[in-house]
Amino acid sequence: MTDFAQVPLPRPTALSQPFWDAANEGRLILQRCGACGVYRWTPQILCTACLSEEFSWEEVSGRGTLYSYTIVHRAPLAAFETPYVLATVELEEGPLMLTQIVESAHERLAVDAPVEVAFTRANEAINLYTFRLS
Numbered sequence: 001m002t003d004f005a006q007v008p009l010p011r012p013t014a015l016s017q018p019f020w021d022a023a024n025e026g027r028l029i030l031q032r033c034g035a036c037g038v039y040r041w042t043p044q045i046l047c048t049a050c051l052s053e054e055f056s057w058e059e060v061s062g063r064g065t066l067y068s069y070t071i072v073h074r075a076p077l078a079a080f081e082t083p084y085v086l087a088t089v090e091l092e093e094g095p096l097m098l099t100q101i102v103e104s105a106h107e108r109l110a111v112d113a114p115v116e117v118a119f120t121r122a123n124e125a126i127n128l129y130t131f132r133l134s
């Protein structure tokens, strides 16, 4: 098991704190533009589609597809349990999220395979957004 006390973890900012607060409750939320309605990830001050500053945080489905992945056998730090699956997931709402695929047999991984969010608790403050095959 990965030793989360020994690996770099996300450091929430004023902008990203709502995301991490929701993740701690097992909910996946994203910013959604108040002008054009586009969802975005990672948290941004402006909409990357229309440059509007208006946004709200909205809970999303947690469903998507496997956009790309690689199986990591040599981790950058010994504290990471290997092998692990580093992936990009395309959410139903549109954004791509760099993440880890957990609880899934590696031989079942395939581009476009359906996935769902599965949080992985790192510590009291950080509940990492991971995904599994659905």
Ligand SMILES: [Zn+2]
Pocket: 033, 034, 035, 036, 037, 038, 047, 048, 049, 050, 051, 052
């Ligand atoms: Zn917009």
